[in-house]
Amino acid sequence: MNLNYSDEQNMLREQVLKFCETNYDFIDREKILASDSGYSEDNWKQFADLGWLAVPFKEENGGFNFGPVELTVLFEEFGKALVVEPYLSSVVMSGTVLEGSNHPEKVSIIEKIISGQHHISVAYAEAGIGYNFLDCVTSVSKDGELFTLNGSKSLVLNAGNANQFIVLATHENAPALVIINAEDKGISVQSFKTLDGQTCGELTFENVSLEAESILALGDEAEVLFNKMLNLSILCISAEAVGAMTSSYMKTVQYTKEREQFAQPISNFQVLQHRMVDMFIETELTKSLMIKATLQLDSNDSEAGSTISALKVQVGKAGRLVGQHAVQLHGGMGVSDEMSIGHYLKRFTAIDSMFGNTQYHINKYQAK
């Protein structure tokens, strides 16, 4: 029984923390959000140079062979500074699917991801099916030696910057995961800003032609791989939420100590103190479930899926409480877009909406 991070894991945390302190204050972040791509290519290059883009990949694919623990370390620190670079979509999501596939060129594609030159986004959501991603209508059908993709996908993270897409589709009433190039004929991309300043896109496919090797996984294999990706993605954004909650309550404590009203720091008022204690409690409880889920995913525990749902519920509820209290205790400053605190609330709101919200995962947990 040991819940300490290893020296290596602590060094990774230290490194991310230092990077964010130097490169990611609120003004830096505002500039990145205002840019066309919605992320910083310089930062992404530094992520590559520091080896962060190689973290989850297996050694044989040029990675560090790290697991969920290291990913949560990265994401917790990203969450503290509200990092917007597309690590989740380009590394965690597409990396998990690629690595689990038998694509003949997967090693070279992963190499390109690790070097920071290549972005792949996973197109998993679709209009009209809510969070039941596997019930999709987008389909891939056999057409002689080739395959044809038709349909549309929604809310594709970082879509405007992607060189390739991995698309969840159906093939003969079973799930299929296919990879396509962004430039392929018949694909159109429409990009949007997200509520928290990142980007996503709507994709449509009109008779997009694929070779057989572009089919990454089919049937049960595709379903297992997709669920693995979802679980790991939920873990990562949950760790990000833990980091964001930690920053939110700490910034709030700091602010209430400095803000004076009625001739004293407002942190003297018990009603505010108790609210901040509630923020702290929710943060720690979320961290507990995050560690539990991390260890279960790491050991392929059969209860991991149920713990992931529990974690997502806790992240949803705690994020709302911590985010709203942080805004409330900052008073008017909390609703000002020029202060960072409201941006945490926006990130919590976005995180709750992704991969199944609180309500969805309560139902999923119940049905276990």
Next chain:
Amino acid sequence: MDISFSEQDLQFQEEIRAGLNGSEYPSHVREKREKGIALSKQDQIDFHKFIHSKGWMGYNWPVEYGGTGWSPVQIYLFLNELALAQCPTILPFGLSMVGPVIYTFGNQEQKDRFLPDILEFNTWWCQGYSEPGSGSDLASLKTKAVLDGDHYIVNGSKTWTTLAQHADWIFCLVRTETTQKKQEGISFLLIDMNTPGIEVKPIITIDGDHEVNSVFFTDVKVPADQLIGEEGKGWTYAKFLLAHERFGIAGVPVVKVQLDKLKNITINHDDADLSRKIAELEIDLAALEFTELRTLAAIAEGGHPGAESSILKIRGTEIQQRMTELFVEAAGQYILPYEGPEGFESNRTPAGPDYASPSVAQYLNYRKTSIYGGSNEIQKNIIAKAILGV
């Protein structure tokens, strides 16, 4: 990172489980606990004598004083198994409260005199802390002890004294001096409940139970050799005592058992709203349980528990109370007939399920949990000061 228990610890857990399921366990206690019926004094004694017969009574004491010398992980597993087997709580007043104070701060004669009887459960202890005017502000206590030759003369009153009606001894915080700093004039005194001048009056709680009492002291003569440690150091000893009992405060396994019962009860209720509340409570319980494990992992490696341990009392009692509310919700209108925690006489029972009346008893009784042991509001004040620094 690794949260698994060692082979030896798992084997230990098996031994405890087997012992609790064995034939020596008092069956009348098991039966009452399963039905949610209050235990009598004799039931309590039978249970504690059983624990002693297994050699487990000093589960949190060092070997030197007759304890088991178990590791923090073993203590955690032991308490967990007790709760899962629906055992009553091992009464903390002797074992976890006054015992450690005596073996840490008492003299040899006091250790020889009191410790063996605590382990064998020959003496029933109660705690004399709160007073009518001193609740959350405990250090303002006024019960006075004046030294008169080789005796203290004690005058005053204590309140909320749990199970004082059964107790042979009481450990008291008394004021031996009026000092500028109110904590400095407090001393720790052991008093025989049979001493003339002591009067115990029941306080009936809203569930109809007689669990707590008022204890009045009128010119009670207490031999001076029943003072623990030094005069004026009582507050230090009391704080030590509060820090000593950390495990089990969250009540995780108790709620687990109760939620399993509740799920069985409601399996055919077709009540989506209630099922959802149960699921949400289970999720909160999972978060709490792992928080307790984080604390345990820190202590097990000889470190201090982190900030997360301060959460256990607050969130644990909130979850316990929500659990009791769900039972009441499940019972619906049948909670109406209620005649107290012992249920109804067997020849006359009202309509409704068996669990209805115990659900009421539990719901009303558990309101105390967010009040005792430092109310949850006081706990939040402590976190605000110690962790947030405001």
